[in-house]
Amino acid sequence: MTTTHIWFTPEGIEDLLPPQAEKLEFYRRELLDLFAASGYELIKPPIAEFFDSLLTGSGQDLSRETCTFVDQESGRTMGVRADTTPQVARIAASRLRAREGAPLRLCYAGDTLKARYNRARGTRNPYQTGVELFNVPGKAGDAEILLLLLESMDALGLAPITLSLGHAGLIKRVLSECSLPESEAGVLLTLLNRKRYPEYQAWLNANLHYIPYDLQALFTDWFELSGEAETVIDQTKSLLSAYPEMVAELDGMLDLLALLKAAAPHVRIFADLAEIRGYYYHTGLMFSTYVVDEHDRALVVARGGRYDGIAEAFDNPMSATGFSLDLRAVLDLLAPVERTGQRVWAPMEADPQLHEKVRDLRSEGYEVVWCEATPDGAVCKLSKINGLWTIENDEA
Template identity: 40%
Template sequence: MSTWLLPESLADILPAEARRIEELRRSLLDLYRTYGFELVAPPLIEYLDSLLSGTGGDLNLRTCKLVDQLSGRTVGVRADMTPQVSRIDAHLLNRAGVTRLCYCGSVLHARPAGLLSDRELLQIGAEIFGHAGFEADIEIIELALASVRRAGVAQARLDLNHPGVPRAIVDSDAALAGASEEVYDLLSTKDVPGLRALQARYPGLRPETTEALTALASLYGGTETIARARRVLPALPALHRALDDLQALVAALPGHEFSVDLADMGSGYGYHSGVVFSIYAQGWHDALVRGGRYDGVGKAFGRARPATGFSLDLRKLSGGLPPAGKAQAIRAPWGADADLVAALRRLRDEGEIVIQMLPGQPQRLDEFTVDRELVLDDGTWKVRAI
């Protein structure tokens, strides 16, 4: 086996793409700061019981595990940063009132989320803690949309859902106790035959539960889907509260175009408790952004807090954008002349890219267009066009 081969679903990022990803990171963190979000940086690994607190089985399956050589305890390489940020809010900051936190860092998945997905992501996100009202959800959704606009994504589409709808149906039938993850996977892929096959696998399953789940798989479209769900789904109090939450959020965001997919459980890792959303755009095979409300995750750290937020993968975002353009640069000769060194320092202080040509070595510059050169003219170093 060649030593330069990487494990499956991992990839190197080459210069032009790496530069654009870094520019996106800086731009989005600067955007979040204008909204009052404070930057935090959790560690890459944590003890497993902390890393998976308040989450579902999907996150456990995606988390790479190893033994800490100092303590002997099992640690995990983070597959999602949201639980870590919840721990920081609940345990370390421990503030009263509203806290806005943002973050950016690498996460690793033990297995890819899909056929076209990478296992290493550069996750960036923003979270609001301490406010249970839909005002926080509105701010988070507006900030998520502003994020993709700043990146140059045109015609982004906002998709809404509420995990309380399928949970209410599953929880209403004792025969599905312990089978929720399987049901949610079938709903997310809209596998109607698989949903109907549950009747044979779980003999005590009520026929009306099966009908409700198969009806849920077809409940997607515009905001009228919410009214249709009220008509065709069972009259369960928790289910109708979830639909009320969706309707209230739609009413609070006039001027936005929504789609609603009540069967899409997304990749919320089981911790979402309220309205969830995804942002889709032409050119990306999957959601660009996922977010929503996840009240109570901080309970595992000693302090349950209302919370809502979103995250996205900068590598995925960059990969669907048009090819990154080249930067303009100045070519300069190699030398230690004091006037040359001063000229180089001055140009770089002004933000110019100046590339000194090493003696006798050709240079291939995939990232730059050299359109000027630094030359000695009548005893003075000057920049002239090439």
């Protein structure tokens, strides 16, 4: 019996080899340094915890994506995290409760695991990096997170970037004004999610009597509310003119848009107010960033938005917003990392001065490799000359 079968990893799970592993680590460090410089504190949730904790609150959608096993200590079901966000909410609402009411800025980076392999999403083992901002409600929190998101795209060297805005809270307000049966509301959300316009038209004709007259024009044009952000928002305002609270929400989006354009004029900003991905999870503004790959395909880099309801499950309601991205998924889009340290070969000798010299060189950025004999083709090596360990360069 051969052992080749043990060389293979499960479908959707891959080893990360040189130089890709070093590349991931470099950009992870770039992002974490940016987050720290923006006032965010690093946390490291456990890779696994009790299954019900991983699904608490808005995390319920993760049930089918979470790998589970029985804890041999307690007998309870545990899960390997499929998303870090619910863990961050748990920590913020419980372990950091002493900071209750004050703005709380947290960041993280680590592996996650998906129970199912979705070829469109690629790996089952995303390396999730992100930030979460608690207790900064409304436009102020949304602005801070979006500015940091765009800075993160710059830190990764990704360009050109497209930012897409949606608003789950606005859609929920619109539906709350209607008398749609729950089953019909579910059909509507499915049609919006799948962008099935002909079926939507048939659904609208059959359910128009459930929709207030002042909202019927919005429902008629809903599929057209996608495109250049300012144009779409102005169009939506005119369709919702009878609802001052919704218009105020849209005015807030325009203010945010002006801020983003001033901070990042190179970023294209679109709005899709028929976008419902994350509808059950998000409570307000939703957003994502895209880049176009070499095959002219739009690839999602990061997603985020407001999810004020998640911490309520931990008996500590607080506003929350944030974003995350999978570094592993975007590695091929990132520039190669150049190793700047010059390699020096050092003889394996019992000389205190040699070992001190090696430590000094490494602290200066050199790559110093121990060897019994200097390999063929080596350019730089340490040699003892006149009693001092010195770098000899054979290229000279």
